[in-house]
C-alpha cells in the first residue's frame with residue numbers, strides 16, 4: 248500500500264486519509280466511503296463526519312468541538328445526521344453512474360436535494376478574506392444538521408454545472424472512485440497516477456514480460 252505522506256503530497260488524499268482527488272467537495276463526498284488506511288466506511292461515525300468536513304476546510308475546529316459536545320448530549324440526533332448523509336451518498340453515487348452512461352439526473356434525487364435544502368434558513372454575508380472580500384452563505388441552523396449543508400450545497404452547485412458531463416469513474420479494477428475530468432485533453436482515466444494509474448502500468452509491464 249502506498250504511504251499516506253506520499254499520497255497527501257500527490258493530492259490524492261488529505262492528512263486524515265479522505266480522498267481529495269474528486270475535484271470538488273460533492274465528488275469527494277461521493278468517494279468518502281473509502282478512507283486511506285481505514286477498513287470501515289469513511290463516514291462510519293459522527294466523529295468521521297466531523298473529520299471529513301474539517302479536513303475539507305468546511306468546518307472550523309471550534310465548531311467541531313461544540314458539535315462533539317453535542318454528541319454526548321444527543322447521540323441519536325447526531326447519528327441520524329450521519330445515517331441520512333450515508334443514504335444520500337448512495338443515491339448520489341447511483342446518479343453519477345447514470346450520468347456517466349448518458350442518462351439524465353434522476354428527478355427523485357433532485358427533489359430530495361431540494362427538499363433538504365429547503366430545511367435551511369440562510370442569508371448572504373460579505374466578509375473580509377485573505378485576498379479581498381468573500382461572499383458567504385450563512386445558515387441559522389446550529390445543531391448537527393448544519394453539517395449536511397455544505398455537502399448539499401455543493402451537490403446542488405455540481406448538478407447546475409458542466410462538471411456533470413465531465414464526471415468519470417476510475418478505470419481501475421474494483422476502484423469505484425469518481426473524479427471530475429478537468430484534464431486538458433480529457434483523457435484522464437485513473438483516479439490518480441499514484442494508485443490505480445501506476446498499478447495499471449505495472450500490470451501492463453508484467454503482461455509484456457510474460458509474453
Ligand SMILES: [Zn+2]
Nearest residue numbers: 417422438443
Ligand atoms: Zn482508481
